Amino acid sequence: MLKGHQTWVFDTKPVIRASAAVGGPFEAKGALADDFDILHEDVWLGQDSFEKAEKKMLEQACEKAIDKAGMKKEDVQFFLSGDLMNQIISSSFAARTLGRPYLGLFGACSSSMEGLALAALIVNSKAAENALAAASSHNVAAEKQFRYPTEYGSQKPPTAQWTVTGAGAALVSQKGEGPRVTSATIGRVIDMGLSDPFNMGAAMAPAAVDTIQTHLRDLNRDPNYYDLIATGDLGSIGHEITGDLLDKHGIKIPPEIFTDCGILIYKKEQPVLAGGSGCGCSATVAYGHFLNRMRKGELKRLLIVATGALMSPISYQQKETIPCIAHAVSIEM
Amino acid sequence: MSNKKIKKLTPTQQEYKKFAKDRVPKRPVLLNSIRAFIAGGIICTIGQGLQWMFMTYFGFTEITAGNPTVAVLIIISVLLTGFGVYDHIAQWAGAGTAVPVTGFANTVASAAIEHRTEGYVLGVGGNMFKLAGSVIAYGVFSAFVVALIKITIKALGGI
Known part of the structure; x- marks a missing residue:
C-alpha cells in the first residue's frame, strides 16, 4: 500500500465506473465544451443566489455520474466532496440532498484529487464497494468571497486567473469497466x-x-x-x-x-x-x-x-x- | 511567532521569489498609463460637456453646475455597473475609470449588487460601503486635518 514516503499504491486498482462534468456558460464557449455532460446557459442556474447555483451544479454532477454508472444513489456508500466556499457549503448542502454518508474535504483547488485519492483508498481497502468523489467551484461565488464584487471595475494583472464555473464527479468502484x-x-x-x-x-x-x-x-x-x-x-x-x-x-x-x-x-x-x-x-x-x-x-x-x-x-x-x-x-x- | 519573523523569508524562499519573478510578465505600465489617460480624459470631457450644458441651457452658474454634473456621471456609472459593462471597460482603462467619481459610484453599486442575495439590510445595506467605506473614512479624516492646518496658518497671520 504505502510506497516510499507519501504514495499509496492501490493493489486492487479501483475502477472509475463513471464520471460527469457540469459547466457554466463561459465553459460552454471554451475549448473543452464537448466533454461536459451538462452545460448551463446562465450562471444563476435558475437559482436565486450564486451559492445555490454552485450547489445545484454539484448535485447535477453527482446525479449524472451515478446515472451513467447505471446505479442508484443508495449504491453509493460514501460521498467525498470539496469546494471553495466558506465551510464548504456547496459540498455539505449537496450531501444533504444526496443523503449518503459524507466526508467533507477542503484542500482548496486540490480538493478534486484529494477526493479521488481518498475514494480510491476507501474502495481499495474494501471499506466500500462504491464511493463518489466530487468537487465544484463557481466563478462569481468565488470572486465574491475571495476578491472584489464581480461588477467592481478593477484592472487585473496578466497573472490573474479565471475561476471555473463547474462541478465534476467520479464514481469509484471495486468492480466494473473503465479507467x-x-x-x-x-x-x-x-x-x-x-x-x-x-x-x-x-x-x-x-x-x-x-x-x-x-x-x-x-x-x-x-x-x-x-x-x-x-x-x-x-x-x-x-x-x-x-x-x-x-x-x-x-x-x-x-x-x-x-x-x-x-x-x-x-x-x-x-x-x-x-x-x-x-x-x-x-x-x-x-x-x-x-x-x-x-x-x-x-x-x-x-x-x-x-x-x-x-x-x-x-x-x-x-x-x-x-x-x-x-x-x-x-x-x- | 512575531510578525517580523513571518515576514522574514528563508534564503530558499527568497531565491524562489526571484526565480518566479523572472518568469512573471510585468504589468504593461506605460500602456496602462496611456489607456488611463485616454479613458480618464474622455470621462472628464463628458463631465465638462455636461457642466457646459447645465450652465447654458438650465441657468446654473459655474459653481452650482457641479452638483447636477456629478449626479449625471454617477447615474451613468451605476447604470453601466448594473448592466455589467463597467468592469469590462475598467479592465481596459485601469485607473482611468477608477479615479474619477464614476469609479467611486462603481465601488458602491457593485458591492450593493453583489450582496443582494443576503437581503436588503444585512446584505445590501451592510456591504454597500465595503470598498467605498475606507475612501469615505480617510477622505473625511484627511479633509479634517487639512482644515485644521488651514485654520492654524490663518490664525498665525498667514494667507
Whole structure:
C-alpha cells in the first residue's frame, strides 16, 4: 500500500465506473465544451443566489455520474466532496440532498484529487464497494468571497486567473469497466513566501513540483511512463515556472506530455488572462475531458496533479504568505 | 511567532521569489498609463460637456453646475455597473475609470449588487460601503486635518 514516503499504491486498482462534468456558460464557449455532460446557459442556474447555483451544479454532477454508472444513489456508500466556499457549503448542502454518508474535504483547488485519492483508498481497502468523489467551484461565488464584487471595475494583472464555473464527479468502484486509479501521492504543504493572490500559479508551482518529484521517486518512475502529466490550475505562468523548476531539479518532462487543466479548458481568445482555476477546473477537465480520452483509448497512463492555495481572504489581509499543496493521482487504462 | 519573523523569508524562499519573478510578465505600465489617460480624459470631457450644458441651457452658474454634473456621471456609472459593462471597460482603462467619481459610484453599486442575495439590510445595506467605506473614512479624516492646518496658518497671520 504505502510506497516510499507519501504514495499509496492501490493493489486492487479501483475502477472509475463513471464520471460527469457540469459547466457554466463561459465553459460552454471554451475549448473543452464537448466533454461536459451538462452545460448551463446562465450562471444563476435558475437559482436565486450564486451559492445555490454552485450547489445545484454539484448535485447535477453527482446525479449524472451515478446515472451513467447505471446505479442508484443508495449504491453509493460514501460521498467525498470539496469546494471553495466558506465551510464548504456547496459540498455539505449537496450531501444533504444526496443523503449518503459524507466526508467533507477542503484542500482548496486540490480538493478534486484529494477526493479521488481518498475514494480510491476507501474502495481499495474494501471499506466500500462504491464511493463518489466530487468537487465544484463557481466563478462569481468565488470572486465574491475571495476578491472584489464581480461588477467592481478593477484592472487585473496578466497573472490573474479565471475561476471555473463547474462541478465534476467520479464514481469509484471495486468492480466494473473503465479507467483505474492505480496510485496517489499526498502532497505536503509548501510555502515559498509568495503572497500575491493575483498570482496563484507562481505560488502553487513549488507544491506541484514537490508532489511530482515525490511521486516519481516513491514509485521509481520516469516521467515518460505517463502519456500525460497534467497539473490542476497553475495557468500559463505557473505551468511555465513548474516546468523550469522541474528542469532545475533534474526532472525532464517532455513538453508534449506536460500540460495544465487551467490552460486547456478555455480558448486562447477568451479573456481569462493566465487561465482557469478553482476546484471545478481540475475536476471538470479530469472527469470530463481526460477520462473521455482514456475511454476512447487516446491515453493509457495519466497523472493528474491538482494544486491548491490554502489561503483565505483574512490571511491575505493579515499579510500572510500563501501555503500551497498538490495531490497527484495516477489513472491507467 | 512575531510578525517580523513571518515576514522574514528563508534564503530558499527568497531565491524562489526571484526565480518566479523572472518568469512573471510585468504589468504593461506605460500602456496602462496611456489607456488611463485616454479613458480618464474622455470621462472628464463628458463631465465638462455636461457642466457646459447645465450652465447654458438650465441657468446654473459655474459653481452650482457641479452638483447636477456629478449626479449625471454617477447615474451613468451605476447604470453601466448594473448592466455589467463597467468592469469590462475598467479592465481596459485601469485607473482611468477608477479615479474619477464614476469609479467611486462603481465601488458602491457593485458591492450593493453583489450582496443582494443576503437581503436588503444585512446584505445590501451592510456591504454597500465595503470598498467605498475606507475612501469615505480617510477622505473625511484627511479633509479634517487639512482644515485644521488651514485654520492654524490663518490664525498665525498667514494667507
